[in-house]
Amino acid sequence: MAATNETSFPERNRGWYQDDLTEVNEPMRKLLENYSYVPSSEVVKHVNAIRERGFAANPYPCIGLYRFANLTLLTHPLYDTIIERLKADSATYLDVGCCFGQDLRQLVHDGVPSDRLIGLDITEALMDLGYEFFRDRETLKSRFVVADVFKGPDQGSVWTQIQERGVDVMHCSAFLHLFTLEEQVVAAKQLAGLVKKGGIIVGRQMGSVKPGNVAAIQEGSFSYRHDVDSFDAMWREVGEATQTRWKVEGTLDKPVSMVLLPSLCRTRPQQVLSLRVTVIGVNTKSPVEDENSRRFLFTVARIE
Ligand SMILES: C[S@@+](CC[C@H](N)C(=O)[O-])C[C@H]1O[C@@H](n2cnc3c(N)ncnc32)[C@H](O)[C@@H]1O
Structure with a gap:
């Protein structure tokens, strides 16, 4: 597989194309083995091959950095409630920017009827590659x-x-x-128009202890990182503009250095960088992340 600094593919030089994985985390491995029937010995190779093809289609950090x-959805505190809601009510789930549709497949594996689930993305190639990733083109009844x-x-x-159908759970x-804050407001207003009263929007994204603009992946562009208060303020603005009302709850993870790094630096220094990337999602070596970056987990509930 290609090296990270291969000059023929300049996107790889920007810091968000990590070396091939040598192991796959347990939840994804289980999903691939038990839902997709990828043989255990082929899981790592399979994930690396999909990453390669996905990055060629769309060189986002979320793909280059695995x-x-x-x-993600599996780690949300409401995951079990979401499963029950989707199973019981023939409710509708929409995954916005679903990429390969990985979280959607976990819901199916956990017993949610797949025809209640919709994936939405601007890049068709990623959703299409999802069928190869999860080997379910013939069986999955979800819509992309x-x-x-x-x-x-x-x-x-x-x-x-x-x-018209209305969304009960949006991921x-x-x-x-x-996006910038102004763009996020525009996007959030559009998303707000899809969610039923009583519905929720859940997710995880990069946040910051100092909310504001940071350099985005396209040179010269910016994106806005929230903390809980700025996200709440954004949803109040969206609510006023759309005659809806939203309750925002969220948490910013503690920096990895406070939790894991001191002991790991002593015992397993070679794993420190990969942990920063895969566990906490913060990679201070990346040009798009810094010491203020945090993983921001949120629930936005439509109350009116
Ligand atoms: C950073 S990835 C996140 C993928 C996935 N949700 C995850 O958590 O791993 C962002 C995704 O949003 C999609 N996307 C970007 N702009 C979009 C737009 N304007 N409308 C719909 N999808 C978009 C991209 O194609 C990409 O799959």
Whole structure:
């Protein structure tokens, strides 16, 4: 597999294309072995091959740094409640910026009927590659929709069909943080229009103890990192503009250095960098992350 500093693919030189994995975390391994029937001995090779093809289609840090290999929704405190809600009510789930649809597959593996689940992404190639990642093209009954969140209902039925059905649980991980605050407000207003009263939006994204703009992946562009208060303020603005009301709850992870690094530096220094990337999601060596970066976990509930 290609090296990280290969000059023929300049995106790899920006710091968000890590070396091939040598092991796959337990939840993803279990999903691939028990849902997709990938033989145990082939799991690592399979994940690396998908990363390679996904990065060629869309060179996002979430792909280059194997974030897609971490099942985010599974770690949300409401995961079990979400499962029960989706099983019991024939409710609708929408995964915004679903990438390969990895979190959606975990829901199916945990017993949610797949026809209640919709994935939405602007990049068709990633959703298509998801069928190869999870080997379920013939069995999965979920719908994958190619749409641009910013265009909302102007795109016609791809969007308005979801709007008419209404979403009970929206998963929106590592999506809003791609944009400036002004853009996030526009995107959030469009998303707000899809969620039923009583519905929730859950997710995880890069946050910051100092909310504000940081350099984004496209040179010269910026994206806005929230803390809980700034995210709450954004949803108040969205609520006022859309005649809806939202309750925001969230947490910023403690920096990894306070939790793990001191002891690891002593005992297993070679694992420190990979842990920063895979466990906490913060990679201070990356040009798009810094010491203020935190993993921000949130729930936004529509109350009116
Ligand atoms: C950083 S990845 C996150 C993927 C996944 N949610 C996760 O947590 O690993 C962002 C995803 O959003 C998609 N995306 C970017 N802009 C979009 C837009 N305007 N509308 C819909 N999807 C978009 C990208 O194609 C990509 O799959």
